[in-house]
Amino acid sequence: MSVPGAPSPQLARFAVSPARRRRDRIARGAILTATVVALVPLVLIVYYLLRKGLGSWSGSFFTTNPTGNTFFKSASIGGIKSAILGTVEIVALASAISIPVGIGVAVWLVEYGRDSRLASTVRFFVDVLTGVPSIVFGLFIYIVLIVGTGSTYAGYKGALALSLLMLPVVIRSAEVILLLIPAALRESALALGAPRWRVIFSIVLPTALPGMLTGVLLAIARAAGETAPLLFTAGATLKTNFNLGQFTNSLPVQIYSDVTSPTTAVVNRAWGAALTLVAMILLLNLIARLVSRRSRLA
Amino acid sequence: MPAGDRSVLERSPIARLPDRALRYGLTALALLILALIVYFFVRLVGEARPAFAKAGVFGFVFNNDWNVSAERFGALPLVVGTLITSGLALLIGVPVAVATAIYATELCPLRLRAPLTVLVELLAAVPSVVYGLWGIFFLAPKLQPAEQWLADRLSFIPFVGGGTVTIPNYFITGLILAIMILPIVSAISREVMSTVPSDHKEAALGLGATRWEMIRMAVLPYCRSGIVGGAMLGLGRAIGETIAVTILIGDAPQLGSHLFGQGYSLAAVIANEFGEAQGLHRSALFAAGLVLFVLTLLVNGVARALVLRAARTGGSQRSRKGQPGGLGPRVAETAAGA
Numbered sequence: 125m126s127v128p129g130a131p132s133p134q135l136a137r138f139a140v141s142p143a144r145r146r147r148d149r150i151a152r153g154a155i156l157t158a159t160v161v162a163l164v165p166l167v168l169i170v171y172y173l174l175r176k177g178l179g180s181w182s183g184s185f186f187t188t189n190p191t192g193n194t195f196f197k198s199a200s201i202g203g204i205k206s207a208i209l210g211t212v213e214i215v216a217l218a219s220a221i222s223i224p225v226g227i228g229v230a231v232w233l234v235e236y237g238r239d240s241r242l243a244s245t246v247r248f249f250v251d252v253l254t255g256v257p258s259i260v261f262g263l264f265i266y267i268v269l270i271v272g273t274g275s276t277y278a279g280y281k282g283a284l285a286l287s288l289l290m291l292p293v294v295i296r297s298a299e300v301i302l303l304l305i306p307a308a309l310r311e312s313a314l315a316l317g318a319p320r321w322r323v324i325f326s327i328v329l330p331t332a333l334p335g336m337l338t339g340v341l342l343a344i345a346r347a348a349g350e351t352a353p354l355l356f357t358a359g360a361t362l363k364t365n366f367n368l369g370q371f372t373n374s375l376p377v378q379i380y381s382d383v384t385s386p387t388t389a390v391v392n393r394a395w396g397a398a399l400t401l402v403a404m405i406l407l408l409n410l411i412a413r414l415v416s417r418r419s420r421l422a
Numbered sequence: 423m424p425a426g427d428r429s430v431l432e433r434s435p436i437a438r439l440p441d442r443a444l445r446y447g448l449t450a451l452a453l454l455i456l457a458l459i460v461y462f463f464v465r466l467v468g469e470a471r472p473a474f475a476k477a478g479v480f481g482f483v484f485n486n487d488w489n490v491s492a493e494r495f496g497a498l499p500l501v502v503g504t505l506i507t508s509g510l511a512l513l514i515g516v517p518v519a520v521a522t523a524i525y526a527t528e529l530c531p532l533r534l535r536a537p538l539t540v541l542v543e544l545l546a547a548v549p550s551v552v553y554g555l556w557g558i559f560f561l562a563p564k565l566q567p568a569e570q571w572l573a574d575r576l577s578f579i580p581f582v583g584g585g586t587v588t589i590p591n592y593f594i595t596g597l598i599l600a601i602m603i604l605p606i607v608s609a610i611s612r613e614v615m616s617t618v619p620s621d622h623k624e625a626a627l628g629l630g631a632t633r634w635e636m637i638r639m640a641v642l643p644y645c646r647s648g649i650v651g652g653a654m655l656g657l658g659r660a661i662g663e664t665i666a667v668t669i670l671i672g673d674a675p676q677l678g679s680h681l682f683g684q685g686y687s688l689a690a691v692i693a694n695e696f697g698e699a700q701g702l703h704r705s706a707l708f709a710a711g712l713v714l715f716v717l718t719l720l721v722n723g724v725a726r727a728l729v730l731r732a733a734r735t736g737g738s739q740r741s742r743k744g745q746p747g748g749l750g751p752r753v754a755e756t757a758a759g760a
Binding site: 140144145147148151152154155156158159161162163165166168169172173225228229231232233235236237242243245246249250251252253254255256257258259260263264266267268271291319320321324345348349350351352355356376379380383384391394395398401402405406409413 | 433437438440441443444445447448449451452453455456459461462465466469517518519521522524525526529538540541542544545547548549550551552553554555556558559560561601604608630632633634635637638655658661662663664665669689692693696697708711714715718719721722726
């Protein structure tokens with residue numbers, strides 16, 4: 125710390141030497157520079173998404189299906205209606221599967237399994253699931269539901285692949301929140317004579333709900349952006365489909381197939397679809413953050 | 423009056439039923455997950471067997487020959503592509519991620535800390551396919567002249583410089599992967615750095631260390647294994663990353679002649695070729711998936727052990743429960759997992 129005015133000769137012996145001060149300043153400058161560099165891609169991505177994406181947004185962009193006409197300039201290439209609806213359907217089904225199962229496993233880990241050997245095995249396998257590349261989940265579902273049954277792609281198979289992907293995120297975040305519930309809360313309910321299941325359903329889960337919602341929303345946001353597991357489970361198609369037993373389009377798969385197109389209009393559609401997807405995911409993230417701020421537990 | 427020898431306070435057997443049902447139901451659910459993973463793994467090995475039987479496991483991984491029409495499947499170009507790009511991602515991404523973590527925990531004005539953290543984590547919210555789209559249409563063309571310059575300067579190093587720079591190449595893939603792993607490495611580093619006892623930092627400052635000396639001598643050594651663990655988790659992500667890599671790596675099934683040439687990766691080959699694969703080709707792709715699976719399993723195992731050890735040394739200073747903002751690296755990973 126610098127002393128105002130000229131330091132006394134005694135204190136000057138302890139002053140930081142110019143070389144050390146310079147090194148400190150350089151190191152701090154480098155750290156600040158690296159931090160700024162880390163934020164540059166975010167700014168650039170958002171900027172380009174807005175610039176390119178907003179240009180292709182129009183009324184019919186959201187209300188028409190892709191037509192598959194990409195080589196004739198006069199023909200309309202269509203919008204992304206089927207992709208948006210398909211993503212919503214697939215992710216909704218994936219959430220309907222993975223959220224109850226995930227929270228159930230988390231409740232088991234915290235309330236029943238605790239530190240038992242089985243519980244640590246389950247925790248280990250959940251950690252394994254977290255590290256599995258998303259495309260391998262696609263392969264799993266392909267082996268079991270497509271090779272195994274001799275059928276073809278379908279929306280619900282894509283949803284199952286996504287639910288496998290969401291499962292570890294839901295389990296982990298729910299487990300952490302459940303661990304934060306004060307033991308006194310459970311104990312007072314038990315002491316009043318409530319059976320275990322009542323304690324779980326009337327005390328533990330309601331208390332943990334806002335906190336768990338954050339993890340759930342983050343899991344949904346993660347699943348919504350995944351392409352790889354959908355490629356050979358849900359397939360790609362043009363038409364809007366409300367039957368998840370058939371090929372179902374989705375935003376990431378639509379973007380992926382548009383990226384490789386040589387036609388400019390189709391690439392622009394990819395930008396528009398990307399902006400839509402990022403906006404949806406950011407919205408989920410925003411809600412997750414607001415919810416976690418309001419939760420008393422986390 | 424209770425029947426038989428049941429005490430007054432005991433619940434009737436029927437009233438205890440829901441309890442038991444819940445307990446066994448939830449246990450079954452947990453066991454189901456174990457069974458599912460084991461089942462998947464066994465089936466994956468089964469599907470990959472024909473490809474391994476033809477070339478041998480060693481031959482499959484180390485033969486430099488991926489020729490679909492001749493039905494020869496040696497995955498070396500894919501394995502090398504995966505390792506080069508994810509290695510590059512670590513090389514570029516980890517220093518930047520650690521620097522942002524240091525800045526956020528030690529140097530940044532308190533008011534900027536939360537917004538900075540949120541901004542870095544927003545990088546995790548961008549889907550892989552959008553990174554691919556942005557990379558191939560914006561970053562790669564913009565950086566090509568710079569890459570060519572770099573390639574010319576580095577031409578004295580074999581496999582790195584020389585040759586012409588193509589738009590999709592190993593380097594640009596590694597760069598995009600670096601951006602993609604930044605949030606997770608940064609989140610875990612930040613979490614580990616927040617466990618450094620303030621006694622250590624104050625002692626260093628009290629002895630006359632500058633801020634940087636305090637970071638270098640008190641913070642970094644304390645967090646070393648946690649940071650390495652975070653980097654390894656990032657490596658696991660980079661290895662398994664599929665769509666962005668498929669778009670950016672060029673999908674050329676040979677070993678790229680240099681760092682700025684086109685190549686292929688394990689995940690990309692599956693995404694790209696699986697749709698029309700039949701017979702032995704499909705089996706080879708399953709085998710590639712298995713290699714990828716095992717590779718990420720190993721990397722993640724090491725990473726987790728390191729992060730847990732770091733959390734435990736940090737955890738002795740503060741209890742895990744009831745410490746807002748100090749929930750441990752597992753939560754940090756979940757938060758950055760999107």
